[in-house]
Amino acid sequence: MKMTPDQTVFWGHGFITINLTLVTTWAIMLFMVLGAKLITRNLKSNNKISRWQCVLEMIVTSINEQINDVGLPKPELYIGFIGTLFLFVAMCNFWIILPWYQPPTGSLSTTTALALCVFLSVPYFGIQKSGIGGYLKTYIQPTFIMLPFNIVSELSRTLALAVRLFGNIMSGVMIIGILLSITPLFIPIVMKALGLLTGMVQAYIFSILATVYIAAAVQESVKKDKKIKQQKLTTN
Amino acid sequence: MDNDTAIAMASIITAGLTTGIGCMFPALSEGKSVATALSSIAQQPDAAPTITRTLFVGLAMIESTAIYCFVVSMILIFANPFWNHVIAK
Numbered sequence: 559m560k561m562t563p564d565q566t567v568f569w570g571h572g573f574i575t576i577n578l579t580l581v582t583t584w585a586i587m588l589f590m591v592l593g594a595k596l597i598t599r600n601l602k603s604n605n606k607i608s609r610w611q612c613v614l615e616m617i618v619t620s621i622n623e624q625i626n627d628v629g630l631p632k633p634e635l636y637i638g639f640i641g642t643l644f645l646f647v648a649m650c651n652f653w654i655i656l657p658w659y660q661p662p663t664g665s666l667s668t669t670t671a672l673a674l675c676v677f678l679s680v681p682y683f684g685i686q687k688s689g690i691g692g693y694l695k696t697y698i699q700p701t702f703i704m705l706p707f708n709i710v711s712e713l714s715r716t717l718a719l720a721v722r723l724f725g726n727i728m729s730g731v732m733i734i735g736i737l738l739s740i741t742p743l744f745i746p747i748v749m750k751a752l753g754l755l756t757g758m759v760q761a762y763i764f765s766i767l768a769t770v771y772i773a774a775a776v777q778e779s780v781k782k783d784k785k786i787k788q789q790k791l792t793t794n
Numbered sequence: 795m796d797n798d799t800a801i802a803m804a805s806i807i808t809a810g811l812t813t814g815i816g817c818m819f820p821a822l823s824e825g826k827s828v829a830t831a832l833s834s835i836a837q838q839p840d841a842a843p844t845i846t847r848t849l850f851v852g853l854a855m856i857e858s859t860a861i862y863c864f865v866v867s868m869i870l871i872f873a874n875p876f877w878n879h880v881i882a883k
Contacts (some may be wrong), residue, residue, distance in 0.1 A: 561872055628848065725861030732868070753823060763854040766847070 561728060564659040564667060579665045586649050586662070617645075621765075628766060629773040629781075636772060639679055643672065644765035648789075651727060651757025654750060664727040666720065673720035676768045679714070684775030696775055719767060725761070726760045727753075798880050805874050809867035816863020820856050827852055 561565065563578035570576070597610040607615075621641045625633035641768045662668045686695035697708045732751035737746045795803075831849040835842050 613845070625848075627843075664811040721865060722854065722861055725858070725865045728862055728868070729861065759850065759854070763851060766851055767854075770851070 561662075562665040562731065563662060566657060566660075579662045579668055582650075582660065582662045583668060586646070586653070590645065590649060599790045615708045616639075619784060624766070624777045625769055628769045630769060630776070636683065636769070639675075640765050640769055640772075643675070643768055644761055647652040647723070647761035647764050651761055652754070654730075654753060654757065660731065661727050663723055663757075663760075664731050666724045669720040669724040672723070673765070676719060677716040679768070680712075680771050683772045688779035692779060693775060696777070706784070709710060715767075715771065719764065723760055723764055726756055730756055797827050801874075801876050801880055805870045805877060812867040812870070816867075820860035824853055824856050827856065850868040869872050 564695055566578035568578070568581065594614075597614050600608075601611060602608075618637065621637055621644065625636055630636055643763065646774070647663060650661050650668075653659050654661055654682040681693060684696065688695075693784075698705055699708075717733045730749070733749050734753065739789060774782050827849065831845050835845055838845075
């Protein structure tokens with residue numbers, strides 16, 4: 559039984575191999591980029607907007623709202639990263655409605671790459687927002703004793719992000735594979751519907767967790783901004 | 795019973811136990827958290843969006859422990875390093 563789409567190799571030379579994961583990932587990337595390009599070709603700001611622009615606006619607005627709710631003010635700075643993560647993972651998990659499709663998120667290499675992006679984005683946004691000193695200060699919060707725990711948690715949560723997404727999607731694929739050999743008539747469809755739900759929830763969870771991690775890194779400067787605002791209010 | 799059989803038996807039994815126990819306790823704790831979230835939504839319907847979002851994140855965290863157990867048992871069955879060693883021998 560094929561556990562991951564990594565095992566379907568089309569072409570290999572040395573350590574470079576082109577497998578199903580790569581092909582599907584690039585196909586989805588192309589689809590998303592071309593779709594976004596086509597929709598945003600002629601944007602309008604009057605009352606008569608096209609249907610697709612309406613859909614895209616709804617998506618962008620709701621992602622912005624979610625990011626803001628979790629605790630990141632000015633979501634426009636982060637939607638480029640978090641929104642892309644969400645849409646990519648959601649797209650990967652959504653196309654399981656097609657027959658013979660194997661989700662690239664069911665391969666540990668894809669999810670590790672995504673988790674590494676989150677891992678690197680945390681210091682990026684943290685330093686951008688509050689400087690190197692301010693970012694490094696988050697490691698000794700609340701006291702200096704917590705330094706090793708904070709470092710370990712940074713690593714373990716990256717591992718957890720990768721394995722969570724991989725495990726959820728892979729288990730869905732496995733269950734469908736096993737059920738196909740036992741009760742091939744209707745039950746796999748039900749499990750596929752459940753897999754669709756799990757996939758959407760996992761995409762949401764992945765991006766929400768990325769948001770929470772970034773929010774924890776930029777918290778210092780957000781707090782400072784609030785303090786300054788409150789002082790201004792009291793002095794006024 | 796020779797060593798190969800012992801390795802195979804230990805892997806299969808451990809894989810079953812891992813998934814069994816690893817599904818039991820996350821299921822209990824997920825039920826507990828959902829029940830608490832539902833009762834708090836019933837008390838404060840205004841806070842429903844916040845509670846739901848936190849519930850989802852928490853559920854994913856709890857569920858990931860079950861998923862770790864599942865991944866371990868899958869490794870034991872399909873990609874067991876000890877069994878690969880036996881096969882190579």
